[in-house]
Amino acid sequence: MAIRNASAHWTGTLTEGQGKVRTGKGGYEGPYSFSSRFEEGEGTNPEELIGAAHAGCFSMFLAKLLADAGFPPLSVETEAKVHLEKTDAGQTVTKIELSTVGQATGIDEAEFQKHAETAKANCPISRLLAPGTEIALTARLG
Structure with a gap:
């Protein structure tokens, strides 16, 4: 059975905060924010992933x-x-x-x-x- 890992770290409030998502084994790491998720801001979001x-x-x-x-x-x-x-x-x-x-x-x-x-x-x-x-x-x- 394969178990895959990913993680996220969030700092601050929903609208003013920021976070970083990371996949296991160093495959991907990127920033995300309220703006990148619900507006057109820079970074990624859970839905893109x-x-x-x-x-x-x-x-x-x-x-x-x-x-x-x-x-x-x-x-x-x-x-x-x-x-x-x-x-x-x-x-x-x-x-x-x-x-x-x-x-x-x-x-x-x-x-x-x-x-x-x-x-x-x-x-x-x-x-x-x-x-x-x-x-x-x-x-x-x-």
Whole structure:
């Protein structure tokens, strides 16, 4: 069983404070703030990190599915748009739009779409988020 680590440190109030997020093993470290999360300020935010995790997980899973089906992938590039909206329950991630472009040997568009939909439904991060978050997918061969 793999256990992955990440941490965050916050100093100050919600609106005036600042923080730093860090992934384990030194992979990423960056600042975040109220402004970077709820406005257009510099730095990252938890929603961007969720988007990066989802895009990375989906891309790897799709590459595996393609290879297993006999279509060796040359590349899979995925963008995730994470929607953070105010709901009755408070700020909520309501939707993630995945947009992916893949290149694989010997595959047609219909077969690629089938594997992309399977990856959307079954990558570990999709399975984590799907119970409360809509996940939309646009996939195409590049």
